[in-house]
Each structure stands twice: as structure tokens, then as C-alpha cells.
Amino acid sequence: xxxxxxxxxxxxxxxxxxxxxxxxxLVFTSGQIPLDPQSGEVVGTTxxxxxxxxxxxxxxxxxxxxxxxxxxxxxTCFLADMADFAAFNEVYGKYFTGKPARSCVxxxxxxxxxxxxxxxxAAKE
Numbered sequence: 435x436x437x438x439x440x441x442x443x444x445x446x447x448x449x450x451x452x453x454x455x456x457x458x459x460l461v462f463t464s465g466q467i468p469l470d471p472q473s474g475e476v477v478g479t480t481x482x483x484x485x486x487x488x489x490x491x492x493x494x495x496x497x498x499x500x501x502x503x504x505x506x507x508x509x510t511c512f513l514a515d516m517a518d519f520a521a522f523n524e525v526y527g528k529y530f531t532g533k534p535a536r537s538c539v540x541x542x543x544x545x546x547x548x549x550x551x552x553x554x555x556a557a558k559e
Contacts, residue, residue, distance in 0.1 A: 443494035445469035448545065454495050459558040461499045465512065465551040466491040467544060476546055481518035484549045485525035492554055493529070501556050506534040508555040515549070516540040522550055 439454035439461075447453060447464065454463040468477045468487035471494065477487040496502055509530065513522060519538070530536075534554075544551050 439463075439495055439498050441494055441498035443471055443498065444491045445471050445474060448474075454499065456499055456558075461496070461501060461505075461554075461556045461558065463492060463495050463554045463556075465510075465553040466495065467546060467548045467551045469546070476548055481513075481515075481521045481549045482525055485522050488550055488552050489525060489529045492552060496554070496556055499556070499558070501558065503529050504532045505556040505558065506530060506532065506554050507557050508535045509537075510553045511536065511538040512541045512544060512551040513538065513549065514541065514544050514547075518549060526552075 436455050436457040438452045439456065441453060444453055451464050454461050466488050468484035469475065470477050478484040493503065496505065513519065
């Protein structure tokens with residue numbers, strides 16, 4: 435069937451959902467926001483600081499599934515302000531060097547008032 439991801443190295447879900455679901459050879463992560471995994475508090479005040487924490491959280495969820503950023507085939511990125519697009523891309527590009535397919539949209543508001551959220555679809559080889 436499918437496996438639920440539950441790692442202490444990424445923030446616990448703040449609602450009725452899982453950190454990720456592995457199905458067949460695919461892993462679908464829930465959107466990660468810039469929360470500290472231990473305290474649950476928002477990390478950073480700038481888009482660059484928050485994007486760094488988001489990437490660390492995604493990395494932890496991927497690692498819990500035996501994967502890394504290079505296994506990513508699709509990302510969906512949500513920004514609170516499209517004016518942050520260039521600064522967000524600076525951070526994003528350091529992690530997703532394989533250039534997976536991507537959608538990036540601005541949204542009206544994100545949980546806990548954060549500036550960005552990212553979800554990933556990754557493939558096990």
C-alpha cells in the first residue's frame with residue numbers, strides 16, 4: 435500500500451496530515467514551512483533565512499525515505515510575495531541542483547505567517 439513518514443528531524447505536522455507518503459517508488463512530501471523541528475517555532479525573518487530552513491526540513495524528510503534532493507522530480511513552491519522570487523531562487527538553486535520540474539506561485543497567506551512553503555515529489559531508483 436503506502437508508508438507514512440515520521441521523522442523527528444523535520445517539524446511534526448501541525449494538522450491532520452503526514453510529513454510524507456511513500457507509494458510505489460514515489461515520495462510525496464507535505465509542504466514544509468520554516469519551522470524548527472525541535473521547538474516548532476518559525477526560523478528567520480527574511481525570505482533567504484526562511485527558505486534555508488524549508489530546504490533543511492525537506493532534506494530531512496527526503497533522508498528519512500533514503501533519498502536526497504537529487505531524487506526530486508517535481509517541486510511546488512508557494513511564496514507570500516512574488517517580490518521575493520529572486521532571493522528565494524538563490525537559496526532554492528543551492529539545493530535543487532538537478533533542476534527538477536517546478537511550479538512557483540504567490541499566495542495570499544501561508545501558515546503561521548511565513549514567507550514560503552515547498553512540497554516535493556521524489557522518485558526512488
